Amino acid sequence: MRLYPLLLISLLLLFSACEKKRVPVTASCLDIHKSRSDDHSHTAQKKELTSLQHQYDECGTVKCCELYIENVIAEGSAVLGLPAGVMDGGYATPKDAKKIAAYVMTLSGKSPSHPNYVEDGNLYYNGNCGGCHGDDGKGLGGTYPDLTLPLLKGAGLLKGKIAKDITSLKAKLKQ
Numbered sequence: 381m382r383l384y385p386l387l388l389i390s391l392l393l394l395f396s397a398c399e400k401k402r403v404p405v406t407a408s409c410l411d412i413h414k415s416r417s418d419d420h421s422h423t424a425q426k427k428e429l430t431s432l433q434h435q436y437d438e439c440g441t442v443k444c445c446e447l448y449i450e451n452v453i454a455e456g457s458a459v460l461g462l463p464a465g466v467m468d469g470g471y472a473t474p475k476d477a478k479k480i481a482a483y484v485m486t487l488s489g490k491s492p493s494h495p496n497y498v499e500d501g502n503l504y505y506n507g508n509c510g511g512c513h514g515d516d517g518k519g520l521g522g523t524y525p526d527l528t529l530p531l532l533k534g535a536g537l538l539k540g541k542i543a544k545d546i547t548s549l550k551a552k553l554k555q
């Protein structure tokens with residue numbers, strides 16, 4: 381009986397440890413760093429090629445664009461080299477980020493996965509993002525990234541990187 385409190389405390393500790401380890405956004409289409417493997421066998425390389433091709437095909441889909449935006453809101457972005465500088469992470473909570481991402485989809489004429497998020501997303505966007513990206517999403521005349529592009533520039537860079545990795549893996553597999 382006396383062990384009960386101890387057991388409870390250890391369970392609580394375990395839970396909080398797992399909670400901290402949780403990554404804010406996990407997306408197969410953004411997982412290019414995780415697909416690297418130390419196993420260089422032919423089978424492992426073939427598996428990696430399939431996974432990369434899957435990521436390449438997913439790039440540009442609504443699901444992937446939304447995850448990309450959620451990821452930028454959570455982690456920030458420093459890939460475009462604009463004179464305006466980088467974007468810090470943490471502009472919105474993960475829940476609000478989903479709503480904002482849904483709204484941003486509509487800026488390039490896409491239907492978001494959750495159309496019911498758009499109205500709230502619009503409000504959050506105007507409050508947190510419009511100051512830089514403009515209420516119309518066009519980036520205040522190019523000072524900030526244009527969020528109305530069908531494939532956002534950073535996502536395009538990611539896609540280009542995946543394409544390069546696919547080419548070099550294919551060359552390796554032919555050897």
Ligand code: HEC
Nearest residue numbers: 457458459460461465466467471508509512525532533534
């Ligand atoms: C203080 C100005 C500022 C605010 C506020 C801001 N951003 Fe940004 N954002 C930037 C800059 C600068 C970049 C480009 C950073 C880089 O070099 O990668 C950027 C990049 C992005 C990108 C990637 C664009 C691309 O072409 O790949 C997305 C998506 C984005 N922001 C969405 C948002 C959203 C959504 C919000 C609100 C929650 C927001 N930003 C708030 C300045 C801002």
